[in-house]
């Protein structure tokens with residue numbers, strides 16, 4: 254895009270008082286690459302997760318008690334009985350309600366309101382900005398001052414819920430050390446535990462976690478324990494973007510592996526049991 258046309262007001266770098274440069278940007282690098290990769294990555298996950306969440310089968314391995322995180326917790330009468338680790342809360346649900354209806358909406362909101370993902374989709378989807386020093390396609394900008402974007406300020410509550418869901422995923426991963434003869438250990442356990450560990454790192458590296466643990470304090474010297482926790486959270490927080498993407502990958506991988514084993518497509522590689 255170049256200079257504004259008659260139907261679009263001269264804003265931003267095209268304002269009357271700014272130096273007259275007709276180009277949207279003078280950058281010569283491939284500044285579209287990062288937003289395109291972000292779009293492709295997010296779309297791949299959203300499509301995969303949506304299809305699997307509504308699939309309704311191949312989510313539980315009876316012999317080894319593997320439960321995919323996309324179906325946890327499974328609390329309706331529609332769930333396979335063994336997969337109901339926390340009991341049966343409601344009767345059968347129609348096909349358009351995912352079996353993990355208790356957790357999925359909150360996990361979606363947790364990631365949607367995540368500070369890193371906001372940066373990612375404000376750039377790649379909203380084009381605000383598409384890249385640094387590239388003029389916006391928008392004539393107006395209100396940031397996060399109005400509804401609906403002001404609701405992003407509720408992120409910490411979704412962080413608290415995500416901690417509870419991580420505990421549930423941890424319980425599932427522990428229950429999966431099972432075989433028809435008692436204790437069991439297979440490749441599925443390594444995948445499930447690896448996924449849970451990375452989910453914890455992503456969750457605890459959250460900016461809201463950094464704030465509530467110690468970031469909001471004024472005098473660290475008076476709070477040695479919270480200072481130590483804040484220091485550790487800050488260390489993983491510097492990699493928050495990385496863990497956001499890694500966990501999207503491990504969630505898909507974990508679900509895919511459980512799906513293959515649960516559907517009988519491949520056997521689980523067993524070490525014990």
Ligand code: FES
Nearest residue numbers: 367368369459460
């Ligand atoms: S900021 Fe990303 S999960 Fe909280």
